Amino acid sequence: MTSILPFIMAGDPSLDSLPVLLSEAKALGIEALEVGLPHSDPIADGPVLQAAAHRAIQAGATPLKVLEMLATCADSPDLILFTYLNPLLQIGLERLLQLLRPTAVKALLVVDLPDSEEPEFEARLRAAGYPMIPLLAPTTDLDRARNLLAVRADPGPEYPFAQRFAYVVARLGVTGSGSATDLGSVRERVKALQSLTSRPLAVGFGLSDPTVLAEVRAMGASPVIGSALVQALADGQRLGHFLGSRMG
Amino acid sequence: MHATEFQLPTRFGTGALGGCYAPETLMQPLIDLEEALRGAVSDPSFQGELKAELRHYVGRPTALTPAPRLAAKLGFRNVFLKREDLTHTGAHKINNALAQALLARRMGKEEVIAETGAGQHGVASAAACARLGLKCTVYMGVVDMARQAPNVARMKLFGAEVVTVEAGQGTLKEAVNEALRAWAGRCDKAHYILGSALGPHPFPTLVRTFQVVIGEEARAQSLEQHGALPDAVIACAGGGSNGLGLLVPFLGDALQRFAVEAGGHGSALGEHAARLDGGRLGVLHGCKTLLLQDEHGHTAETASISAGLDYPALGPELAALAMDGQVRVLRASDEEALAGARLLCETEGILPALESSHALARLPDLARMGFSSVLLGLSGRGDKDLSTYQSKLGL
Numbered sequence: 001m002t003s004i005l006p007f008i009m010a011g012d013p014s015l016d017s018l019p020v021l022l023s024e025a026k027a028l029g030i031e032a033l034e035v036g037l038p039h040s041d042p043i044a045d046g047p048v049l050q051a052a053a054h055r056a057i058q059a060g061a062t063p064l065k066v067l068e069m070l071a072t073c074a075d076s077p078d079l080i081l082f083t084y085l086n087p088l089l090q091i092g093l094e095r096l097l098q099l100l101r102p103t104a105v106k107a108l109l110v111v112d113l114p115d116s117e118e119p120e121f122e123a124r125l126r127a128a129g130y131p132m133i134p135l136l137a138p139t140t141d142l143d144r145a146r147n148l149l150a151v152r153a154d155p156g157p158e159y160p161f162a163q164r165f166a167y168v169v170a171r172l173g174v175t176g177s178g179s180a181t182d183l184g185s186v187r188e189r190v191k192a193l194q195s196l197t198s199r200p201l202a203v204g205f206g207l208s209d210p211t212v213l214a215e216v217r218a219m220g221a222s223p224v225i226g227s228a229l230v231q232a233l234a235d236g237q238r239l240g241h242f243l244g245s246r247m248g
Numbered sequence: 249m250h251a252t253e254f255q256l257p258t259r260f261g262t263g264a265l266g267g268c269y270a271p272e273t274l275m276q277p278l279i280d281l282e283e284a285l286r287g288a289v290s291d292p293s294f295q296g297e298l299k300a301e302l303r304h305y306v307g308r309p310t311a312l313t314p315a316p317r318l319a320a321k322l323g324f325r326n327v328f329l330k331r332e333d334l335t336h337t338g339a340h341k342i343n344n345a346l347a348q349a350l351l352a353r354r355m356g357k358e359e360v361i362a363e364t365g366a367g368q369h370g371v372a373s374a375a376a377c378a379r380l381g382l383k384c385t386v387y388m389g390v391v392d393m394a395r396q397a398p399n400v401a402r403m404k405l406f407g408a409e410v411v412t413v414e415a416g417q418g419t420l421k422e423a424v425n426e427a428l429r430a431w432a433g434r435c436d437k438a439h440y441i442l443g444s445a446l447g448p449h450p451f452p453t454l455v456r457t458f459q460v461v462i463g464e465e466a467r468a469q470s471l472e473q474h475g476a477l478p479d480a481v482i483a484c485a486g487g488g489s490n491g492l493g494l495l496v497p498f499l500g501d502a503l504q505r506f507a508v509e510a511g512g513h514g515s516a517l518g519e520h521a522a523r524l525d526g527g528r529l530g531v532l533h534g535c536k537t538l539l540l541q542d543e544h545g546h547t548a549e550t551a552s553i554s555a556g557l558d559y560p561a562l563g564p565e566l567a568a569l570a571m572d573g574q575v576r577v578l579r580a581s582d583e584e585a586l587a588g589a590r591l592l593c594e595t596e597g598i599l600p601a602l603e604s605s606h607a608l609a610r611l612p613d614l615a616r617m618g619f620s621s622v623l624l625g626l627s628g629r630g631d632k633d634l635s636t637y638q639s640k641l642g643l
Contacts, residue, residue, distance in 0.1 A: 040546035041421065041532060043428045044271040050415065062544045085269060086531045090545035112269045112531065116250040135272040139435060144276065147251030169273060173433030 002161050003217065003248040005202045006239075007034040007082065007226035009052040010069070011061025013233055018069050022076040022104075024239045028247070030077045032162040034109065034224070035070070037063050037083035044111045046176030048227035052234065063087040064099070071102035078106045078162035080133060085113045093121055097128050106162040109133040115151045131155060136193060137169040138185070146196055154199035161222075165200040168193065168221065170207060176227035181206045183215055190219045210246050217248050254282055258449040261568025265538075268449040269531045274428070277435040282450040284355045289457065294354065298347055305379065306336045306346060308461065312469035312623075317595040322611050325620040328478060329598070330466040330494060332627050337372045337402075339601065339628030340462055340490050345372035345441055347458035349380050352439035359383040359438040363427035365392055365420030365486065366556035366603065367399025368628055369443030374408035376441075384408040387426040391418035392555045399632050417549050420486075420559045424533050444487025445563035448534025452565050459493030466623060467497050476621070480614055482506040483625035484606040485577070486521070486556050488563030494625040495566075495575055504576065504619065507566060508606045510552035511579035517542070521550040523562040524570055524577040530561075537564040538571075553582035553636065554602035556628075580609035586640055589630060601628035602636060 008021055018035075025033050038056035042049060063083075070079065081100075088096055088110065108130055113122070115134075122132055134152040136145050154164050168190060170181045190201060203216045204224025216223035225246060232242040252268070252275060259266045270278055288294040302308040311331040319327040332340035345362070352360055360382050364370030370386040377384035386408050393400050393412060403410050411430075416422040424447070431440040445455040463481075470477050481498050485491035485507035495505045512520030517540060520526065527538035532547055540548040540560040552558040562570070562577075569575040580588065588608030592600050600608060604627045614622055630637065637643060 040416075041425055043425050043533070044273075044432065046429075054415075057546065064544070084531075086539075086541070087545035089530060090528075090541070090543065111271050112534065114252050114268060114270065114272065114275055116252040117267050117269055119250070137271075137273040137275075139273055139276040141276065144251055148272075151251050172273060172435060174429045 001200055002031040002222045005222050005224045006229050009036040009056055009230050010066040011038050011056030012052040015061045015069055019073045021239050022073045026075055026077050028240055032078040034080045034082045039084040044174055046174040048176045048231050052230045067099040076104040078160050079104045080107045080109050080162050081105045082109045085110050093124055107131050107133050131163050134166045138172055149197050161200055165202045168201050168203045170203050170205040177206050187219050190221050213246050260565040261572045263571050265568045266535050266564035270448040270534045273432045278448055285450055285454050288351055301346055306342050309465045310334045315596050321595055323615045328623045329626045333629035337375050339368035341369040342372040343461055344455050344458040346376040348441040349376035353380050357439040360441055361385050361427050361430050361438050362441045363387045363423040367396035371399050371402045373441050374403040374406035378406040387411050387413050387423045389413045389418035389423050396555055396632050444489045445492050446487040452563055455489050456492045459489050460496050462493040463497030477501055478621040478623040480504045480619040480622045482607050484508045484603045486559050488566035490627040491566050507575050507577050508610050509579045510557035511581040512551040513582050518549040519551050521552045521558050522579040532561045535564045538562045538567040556603040578610050580606040584609035599630035600626055601630045602633045603627050
């Protein structure tokens with residue numbers, strides 16, 4: 001279990017800041033980090049990540065430039081590329097694999113790609129060492145969760161956290177602090193999922209308060225911190241300063 | 249093995265367009281919706297209630313109106329207009345909105361979410377919800393709210409909350425984004441009435457199912473009133489609810505089918521909403537289809553004088569029919585659409601919506617191609633567009 005799984009939007013505050021942010025995260029002892037590929041229509045994201053994606057696109061952070069920049073970031077935690085499907089489809093599988101190879105990306109989290117839709121694309125990525133991270137939402141019942149965890153299987157304990165974890169969506173809705181998260185129900189779901197699988201679980205959507213993050217850790221899961229971190233970075237805070245008090 | 253199994257086909261045509269590219273939060277609601285759809289269409293009591301509402305509330309069947317002066321002016325033997333403009337609320341959108349509102353009630357939902365571009369789907373959803381006693385929230389782009397202001401007022405009168413979407417270019421695409429986000433937040437109690445034949449499965453199939461009444465009626469009326477089918481059928485196409493609704497029932501017939509997209513004010517990316525020539529396959533709003541996008545897979549801006557056609561993706565089933573040669577896709581510019589509207593006003597005394605005017609704009613080409621009897625889908629009435637007509641036509 002990793003103590004925190006941060007999310008940053010590539011290209012925000014700037015593409016040039018990416019190597020610094022990643023090496024700062026690494027120096028803090030961050031094991032894995034989600035890096036968002038800015039998209040024009042982020043349908044699962046709340047206002048903070050929408051705005052960050054928009055700023056990044058305006059500043060020229062295209063998917064290709066982001067992946068090329070990641071290739072220069074040798075000093076980095078393991079990365080999970082957090083993205084929507086269309087930019088990947090437009091890059092194309094072969095080119096995507098070439099672009100991923102020199103980066104620290106270890107897995108992909110494609111928000112709008114259910115297990116059923118691009119099985120060949122997904123299988124090729126997995127075979128090349130880039131598994132899809134399964135998402136488990138409040139609407140995902142245990143039967144469906146069991147199937148999802150089997151289809152997007154745990155590669156095994158010898159693999160790093162970034163390739164093994166399943167992402168538990170804490171509440172209905174989009175990313176960011178829109179509505180309060182009912183920690184009691186999250187605790188119950190995490191417990192039920194832990195009875196299904198021994199793989200690590202990360203919990204995200206709407207978590208930022210240090211005490212809430214600690215409660216998630218107490219469930220035996222890793223809290224994801226996204227919108228709050230992205231906002232802090234946009235406001236000029238240092239990554240180390242913001243995450244320092246939230247590492248547990 | 250997959251975790252997700254749908255019962256109905258999720259893909260269309262040889263290109264396997266469509267699919268269900270949705271975030272996990274919405275997957276179970278979409279599976280449930282498909283199940284509800286299957287249950288409803290095979291339930292005589294649902295079908296009976298829908299039929300009665302379409303007759304007594306919507307005013308179906310709508311007329312198939314001969315347009316002899318228009319025909320003579322353009323050199324056709326016959327032009328027939330399928331008059332969706334005569335439905336309650338003034339456009340074909342009510343067919344689907346009412347059926348989905350009935351479905352929402354059947355599913356035990358208390359609340360409805362809808363997006364709208366031209367406002368016709370928003371008005372239709374608001375009306376259907378008022379009639380069935382459901383709470384209704386409509387997401388609408390800020391630009392569309394300005395250009396379709398009368399429809400905003402109508403939605404509010406019907407008790408709907410209209411939420412302004414400021415993001416991006418402030419049109420239909422952004423409204424769909426926001427409606428999908430809202431649904432993800434309230435999918436436990438709300439049904440999302442998508443207005444066009446797009447989005448993740450089962451929406452394209454659901455919307456087509458409830459819109460083919462247009463073409464089924466038109467086909468039967470052609471045979472009954474005129475003893476023959478036309479030799480061409482033409483409709484405008486934004487997402488494709490009206491285009492599919494009219495054209496699908498004619499797929500087995502020996503005639504030509506046309507859909508007309510918005511040519512906007514130019515041919516460069518960003519100046520139009522013509523997806524067949526300008527688009528590439530991509531995924532937006534839950535389905536794979538022809539999409540106007542840049543080389544990075546970001547959705548391109550679009551432009552059209554008609555809010556209802558101003559959308560970067562062609563619905564997947566219509567796109568598949570176009571790519572497989574079953575439907576021929578044309579485009580009409582803003583200027584041509586205005587001329588088409590004026591022509592119908594002057595020859596037949598009917599004020600068409602700007603959307604429908606795009607189909608009217610291509611009638612002269614159909615005459616040149618040698619068609620003699622044409623059936624045109626008049627998707628809606630033009631009252632909502634009066635301010636545009638006034639300013640653009642110098643009235």
